[in-house]
Amino acid sequence: MEIKQYIKENESRFLEELFSLIRIPSISALPQHKDDMLACAERWRQLLLEAGADEAMIMPSQGNPLVYAEKRVSPDAPTVLIYAHYDVMPAEPLELWKSQPFEPEVRDGHIWARGADDDKGQAMIQAKAFEYVVKEGLLKHNVKFIFEGEEEIGSPSLNAFLKEHKELLKADVILVSDTSMLGADLPSLTTGLRGLAYWEIEVTGPNRDLHSGHFGGAVANPINTLCSMLAQVIDADGRITIPHFYDDVEEVPAAERDMIAHIPFDEKKYMEAIGVKALKGEKGYSTLERNSCRPSFDVCGIWGGYTGEGSKTVLPSKAYAKVSCRLVPHQNHEVISKLFVDYINSIAPEYVQVKVTPMHGGEGYVCPISLPAYQAAEKGFTKAFGKKPLAVRRGGSIPIISDFEQILGIKTVLMGFGLESDAIHSPNENFSLDIFRKGIEAVVEFHKEFSK
Amino acid sequence: MEIKQYIKENESRFLEELFSLIRIPSISALPQHKDDMLACAERWRQLLLEAGADEAMIMPSQGNPLVYAEKRVSPDAPTVLIYAHYDVMPAEPLELWKSQPFEPEVRDGHIWARGADDDKGQAMIQAKAFEYVVKEGLLKHNVKFIFEGEEEIGSPSLNAFLKEHKELLKADVILVSDTSMLGADLPSLTTGLRGLAYWEIEVTGPNRDLHSGHFGGAVANPINTLCSMLAQVIDADGRITIPHFYDDVEEVPAAERDMIAHIPFDEKKYMEAIGVKALKGEKGYSTLERNSCRPSFDVCGIWGGYTGEGSKTVLPSKAYAKVSCRLVPHQNHEVISKLFVDYINSIAPEYVQVKVTPMHGGEGYVCPISLPAYQAAEKGFTKAFGKKPLAVRRGGSIPIISDFEQILGIKTVLMGFGLESDAIHSPNENFSLDIFRKGIEAVVEFHKEFSK
Numbered sequence: 001m002e003i004k005q006y007i008k009e010n011e012s013r014f015l016e017e018l019f020s021l022i023r024i025p026s027i028s029a030l031p032q033h034k035d036d037m038l039a040c041a042e043r044w045r046q047l048l049l050e051a052g053a054d055e056a057m058i059m060p061s062q063g064n065p066l067v068y069a070e071k072r073v074s075p076d077a078p079t080v081l082i083y084a085h086y087d088v089m090p091a092e093p094l095e096l097w098k099s100q101p102f103e104p105e106v107r108d109g110h111i112w113a114r115g116a117d118d119d120k121g122q123a124m125i126q127a128k129a130f131e132y133v134v135k136e137g138l139l140k141h142n143v144k145f146i147f148e149g150e151e152e153i154g155s156p157s158l159n160a161f162l163k164e165h166k167e168l169l170k171a172d173v174i175l176v177s178d179t180s181m182l183g184a185d186l187p188s189l190t191t192g193l194r195g196l197a198y199w200e201i202e203v204t205g206p207n208r209d210l211h212s213g214h215f216g217g218a219v220a221n222p223i224n225t226l227c228s229m230l231a232q233v234i235d236a237d238g239r240i241t242i243p244h245f246y247d248d249v250e251e252v253p254a255a256e257r258d259m260i261a262h263i264p265f266d267e268k269k270y271m272e273a274i275g276v277k278a279l280k281g282e283k284g285y286s287t288l289e290r291n292s293c294r295p296s297f298d299v300c301g302i303w304g305g306y307t308g309e310g311s312k313t314v315l316p317s318k319a320y321a322k323v324s325c326r327l328v329p330h331q332n333h334e335v336i337s338k339l340f341v342d343y344i345n346s347i348a349p350e351y352v353q354v355k356v357t358p359m360h361g362g363e364g365y366v367c368p369i370s371l372p373a374y375q376a377a378e379k380g381f382t383k384a385f386g387k388k389p390l391a392v393r394r395g396g397s398i399p400i401i402s403d404f405e406q407i408l409g410i411k412t413v414l415m416g417f418g419l420e421s422d423a424i425h426s427p428n429e430n431f432s433l434d435i436f437r438k439g440i441e442a443v444v445e446f447h448k449e450f451s452k
Numbered sequence: 453m454e455i456k457q458y459i460k461e462n463e464s465r466f467l468e469e470l471f472s473l474i475r476i477p478s479i480s481a482l483p484q485h486k487d488d489m490l491a492c493a494e495r496w497r498q499l500l501l502e503a504g505a506d507e508a509m510i511m512p513s514q515g516n517p518l519v520y521a522e523k524r525v526s527p528d529a530p531t532v533l534i535y536a537h538y539d540v541m542p543a544e545p546l547e548l549w550k551s552q553p554f555e556p557e558v559r560d561g562h563i564w565a566r567g568a569d570d571d572k573g574q575a576m577i578q579a580k581a582f583e584y585v586v587k588e589g590l591l592k593h594n595v596k597f598i599f600e601g602e603e604e605i606g607s608p609s610l611n612a613f614l615k616e617h618k619e620l621l622k623a624d625v626i627l628v629s630d631t632s633m634l635g636a637d638l639p640s641l642t643t644g645l646r647g648l649a650y651w652e653i654e655v656t657g658p659n660r661d662l663h664s665g666h667f668g669g670a671v672a673n674p675i676n677t678l679c680s681m682l683a684q685v686i687d688a689d690g691r692i693t694i695p696h697f698y699d700d701v702e703e704v705p706a707a708e709r710d711m712i713a714h715i716p717f718d719e720k721k722y723m724e725a726i727g728v729k730a731l732k733g734e735k736g737y738s739t740l741e742r743n744s745c746r747p748s749f750d751v752c753g754i755w756g757g758y759t760g761e762g763s764k765t766v767l768p769s770k771a772y773a774k775v776s777c778r779l780v781p782h783q784n785h786e787v788i789s790k791l792f793v794d795y796i797n798s799i800a801p802e803y804v805q806v807k808v809t810p811m812h813g814g815e816g817y818v819c820p821i822s823l824p825a826y827q828a829a830e831k832g833f834t835k836a837f838g839k840k841p842l843a844v845r846r847g848g849s850i851p852i853i854s855d856f857e858q859i860l861g862i863k864t865v866l867m868g869f870g871l872e873s874d875a876i877h878s879p880n881e882n883f884s885l886d887i888f889r890k891g892i893e894a895v896v897e898f899h900k901e902f903s904k
Binding site: 028029030031089090092093096152153154180194196198200205206207208209210211212213214215216217218219220221223224226227228230231232234274275276277278279280281282287288290291294295296297298299300301302303304305306307308309310311312313314315316319320321322324326349350351352353359360394395396397420423424425426427428 | 480606668669673682686747763768803
């Protein structure tokens, strides 16, 4: 049976299987969801068995367990290791969702739910393409699956897991569907990723909240101080001011900048889609360079003092921020993490106490387009989307991709099917049914090509 | 009966009465406490009647009702109007309280609870001094009470109430116990107060929370932007940068600066008490000048992005701050409010949308020490505390004090008995029982002196 026909006949089952995963709120950032993590892992184990794996099991780690499954065709055949993650981001702010984040809805040809794309929907593409090639006897190589439950919190346990299970995870290439394309009509494969470093900053002023009338003007306010410190991290040219921050940043080669300049990109539409009147970034670089090949600094969260209704006059004791840098290949996240901690401590005024806690991090990654598996993926996209995909660097981070390379010695091909409009990590995350179908086709084609 | 003896015999009843008020969480900032506001007003009505008022009633306003009570001695006698407020600040952060904020405890000679000082405890001093002078037949002037329920949210309804009830509230002087002294052994009367202006700032970047990997570096982050704007409000010399902000600020006269310099003040102990290693404020002024005679700018609260456990990488859509300025006499809060809104709008970059909402405000105040009622208060303090109180300006704001002057044409004497260590507006608010007793004595003496 042709893959298009197979999808048609089985789509309602595919969606029911996906929805059964989405309904489990496997939010790794929140400890109250521990049971959901187990339930979600177990559901994947069942689904991978049903899809055609010889065996599938839950494997413990220092944190949430991982799901491992495999289909062995021949000891002489090459092996593809498919990585995905079953955890999702928190759904807050809940009031902005048009439908419940953990009760998937199909509207306007899209699935709406937390995890619809990232990464339950994309992982389901891999599972269903696998099911088809197994069922049709098209699979000529071994396939292994490893699905983790801590990607959204920086995969704190994966590193040790990879080291412990190097033999089990042995493969020729890793396949990951967790990135996005330039557009529904602009298929692309990700050949570069940014790294990440993340910190929490705690600023303590007085030892208790003070009356801003009695103390205001004489005692430093930790929120004012935190704001001043954060304001210093980026200068007027949009450059990060941390000393030695750019030391290892490779300047984007002229050829690549030229290629980026030729990517069809409508800055006006980009601004309209996110509702801003102007863009802001590092001087001397285009928007597409800024969000993929250049590092960035963002305050991801800030809080302190009175944040309830109405007005409370207070000079608070504490202020907090969660901040992160996106890094580019060659920037070591541990080096950057230390540079940042040192920098913040160096600009911390004596009238407050400042504590900077590194949270997690990961390196950037580059995939050579000469890799046979990359070329198989390219053919898969070409077949499914009707045009050759562009090779582009993206701004997101999958820190573990460089861990795969360093620990397992395996290159990764990023066959991601997301779109910017999928709103991953945001309210109203969604995934196009049309892309979902094409994704399955593309991965089926990858398997066929990779075996040649 | 002597007042000391009277207090001794009745103290357990006084405390039970005070505790019955404290147990009602009359938090004006939170709408879910509407019923508590009514209950607290009603409790005060009963207590003032029991203390000796001829009549007491609940009077409606545009917001929370007010309690009015009066004792008419003679139409020819002067009248003292006693103002207090029955509302309290929110008790957050709750986890820092050693005992429940709304379940008063007596430990180490102090009452511990929200409102123990501000203003239930201090208002109770007035009520019990009144009870004594009535019972002992010492009262030679008329007394009126007006207790409002919106002081902690800026008394939004009081202005209209004063205009409507000018005749009813007619008096020769207003007496308020809602300020603090320099120390338990350093009695003082407040002769000046700072004004206040308060705003909420909302900064909107993209129309939804974005993935900081896909957009970071290319799209302005509203938290970073808010921090940069707030950091600009105070310069390196601790001066507020809002254009024309200092236009109406009267430089503190040399004689007053000299008096302030002679107030016994241990800066080291001050820093130790609030747990800071250094102080920060406007260049060229001392700590006591900075927190009483000079304006200030504080961020009272800030929030935006992900503030939960763990780390979420997000480029948020919104960031918020609650900010306030303490003002000095002659600075008009409405003028300052407009200057601030204009300033923030003028520095708001084009890549975000900024909305500044004025919340409330009030003028500063100065009380002449030649006022007979001031001198009666001075004698009251001298009798109760064994030394003449210092006349000092304080940094807090009671915006309605200048409204009393402007609308009712009446000067106010601020007989406040608080201490910095009372931690008003903070966790573990408390009030010394010793001061409570001395306060009653001082006010009794005021009544005796004022009649002369």
